[in-house]
Amino acid sequence: MTRITVFDPALADNAGNASSNLGDIIITRSVDRVLAELFSGADVARVSTHTPPTQALLEQALDADLNLIAGTNLLSSHVVRYNQWKLFDDPLHHANPPFLEAVLCGVGWWQYQDEPDAVTRWFYDRVLARTGPHSLRDAYSLGHLSRCGLGELYNTSCPTLWQLQGRQTAREGNAKVCLFTLTDYSRNAADEDLIRTLVRLYPEGIVFFPQGSHDLDYISSLSAFAECRNHIELLGHSPASLDDLAGRASWDYVGTRLHAGIWSLEQGHSSLILCVDNRAREIARETGLAVVERGDMTGIEHWHAGRHDGVGSIALPLDAIGRWKQRLHDFCERRVMRRRNDIGDVSAPSRAEGLRINFGWVGRAREGWVNVGIAQAQLGEIEFCLADPLPFADASAAVVCASHVLQRLERNGALRFLEECRRILRPSGVLRLAVPDLCWLVDGYRAAFDAARDAMSEGQATGGADVIARHEYAVINLVDQLCRHVPGGEMLRFWRRSPLPAAEYVMATNGVEAVRSLIALQLQDAAGEGGAGPAPGAHMSGASARPSFMQRLKYAFAPGKYPLPASAQPDAANARLGRFRTSGEPHLWMYDEVSLGLLLRQAGFADVTRRTATESAIPGFSSYALDTCNDGSTYKPESLFVEAVR
Template identity: 35%
Template sequence: MLKTSLTLPENVTQTSASSQVCLLDPGMEDHNDRPSENLGDLIIQQAVLREMDSLFGSQNIVKLSTHAPLEETQLQMIQASSVAIVGGTNLLSSNMNHYNQWKIVLRDALRLRKRVLLLGVSWWQYQGRPNLYTLALLHLALSYKGSHSVRDNYTKKKLQSIGIRNVINTGCPTMWPLANLQPDAIPQTKATSALVMLTDYSKNIELDQKLLELATSHYETVYFWPQGAGDHDYVTSFNLPVTILERSLPALENLLKSDVSLDYIGTRLHGGIRCLLAKRRALILRIDHRATEIAQETGLPSVDRADFAFMERWIREPFMTKITLDTTAVERWRQQFRTKLA
């Protein structure tokens, strides 16, 4: 078993530390392991579990949901762990007493006692300075000894603005395998079919209809994968000729593993990243700060959702995908848990 050197809370020594590690998992809708309603969370979950299994071994990991409040049982499980890792998504905000995708409150943070490390976490959206409640919550919950992994510089600066400086911008863990991607591994020219994704919570009927019309006019077959719970009903409302996949991660995986010649174009960030991982040509349409921040730091292929002139060129003309990741930062985050093998 891989030996670990964990970032421990103040009152736990290395010799007495539990070997149990807690994952606070956005891919779980509740503490009973029911999958998240947003299948993009499951794409993030896959990446987080890849890292956790590599560092700790799956038998040492207990999983709790970030979507559900912590009750006494869950708090005791975290306290019995040597470290708790929050695995991804944009669950930090400037007003966590009003909007908290990570369902903890101040009294929970008091019990966490600086035990939590972040892995690929980002800010919910562009916001003002974090309020005092958020400052107190994060200072109580987050470790000040270990290094926190965030997926963009905006989040890093937000945390540093409230005095949390032990932060590394590693990019999103879903993208880490792309560090080894050769530019010629992904086709540069238009495929025969397209995979389109839309976002149920960020609808723009005019632009989304124009996107579907663009895709159906340029590709022989247009597939649609409903990542969110409302995506299926939304796309059917346009009454355009698209082939709708089952709303499951295996349905997406099966299409990507098939021999269908396929481009991705859509507003779902992690759906698009999953297509890149499958060596499919992909263009992510920016609907919020997440793709904007990640793209400007990594070269993730993206464009504003209203820039149809660029989309036309991307479809018609050769386009080279070149992703740049800070692998040194990724290794710094991993290395805090490792000891050299004898």
């Protein structure tokens, strides 16, 4: 049986409560029709898009044959600042999202926005199926998503419209009652005129449908509502109101809620939607859906008189809808076959086989391992200082992994650490190391240098800006962590720029580490704590302002008469700098394949072999994703991976 997870806007939470926006329920009903058509009998699970799912729900989705995102305004240009798809409690998880290979069904962009930022492009490229097929609500949404590097995008319009091909857009009949809506989160003085206009046009009264949970409070606050109260029927905020309306014989719809209007068309009633955001405006541009701008009372009266200025009937992109449906079915079938044949070794070692020890710097604890956090342990880790002997018995470990640890030690300290690793390993035990690859960094610098030199020689002042930024960052990436004297160093200063220069190059170079830092900076700025980073000359964040030249000159000639503040005196400054240089953040040495191999042999190891992020002599290594992201890409792309045998 095909297993499908629907990320469902109709659920307010994952306890089964309905969304407070009844338009979400209308959308889900349309998506369910698509599922019934393409995957009859499938086992369908549902996850709310309004509440972050539990880890168990995410694991269920990862095990599904298809993850389908039901259409609504879930896409955004700035997923850290505002994201309607609530996938995580912690925004930092946008840097390494679960590899859902999710597919979009009629999803659109939240309002008119600028182009997607670097973090957003990274996030969508990893959580969504990279080759599609994705169904977008309109060309505007498709254009923005295409900038995120995703392929096979289809402009299908919203699934709520898919049964309305050829439906007349001008008002038909002579209904004496009007169903209307207002939008509480988009309040406007024109809503007062709308109520008075509809009361005048519909002699038997108007019926208010509160699609949103606060719409009743909003209409109650309007003076026009008090004036016309005897002519207004208020429906309850409940899905049952839709069933009640469906049984009524004759009415028109006029209002600001898009999906209430589309649902009215589906029920066979004339409908006019008032534009309050990009959704109705973009859909109408492409399908002929009857809309007028909010506040256009003349346009409403013309439509009421049967003189709608738009096209006569709804015209849907039927070819795109048909292709997307077929490609979705094929995508699911391919995924089913691939997943059924993709079974890895996830066996955990027994105590008799020896310990698996994982030294890490960024809190990447894994079940089945003894996880050791360097300098500052996180949940599930043992805290340990690398200057101390390793706290494990001789020959107690079958595997030792140390990811981006060795470069934080001086050369003699690195040798002592490797000798300690050999001591605790059993005979034939495996040591796996990951360090920044000096050769890779130098090659990257040379390529960026050559491109920048060519750009300058050709006089590219503006067209070469990205090339020059790549060169600057290549230098920073090679040098900064070796010589920085303040937290974050020049790399942090570069990351703080907005917009980030050469963003794709930065993220391809430093991977999740860079993206997490960019997210943290965005969160800091959103909280009003942003800034330009440590001031030039400051030795550490939180350090007092640097004394002026005259203050330092006086101190040099007469330190007793003109003392500097204690925190600014040379001894204090040197102590701060010394603590920082040994804190583990700066890199104290760099390695390439040759120098690391020689150091391992000096420590007594044999059979030194270069590996990739996924290759290893350690059984079942790839299943632990120690060196990979959730999508299978390398966690730190600049890494050199080497294994050696005791």
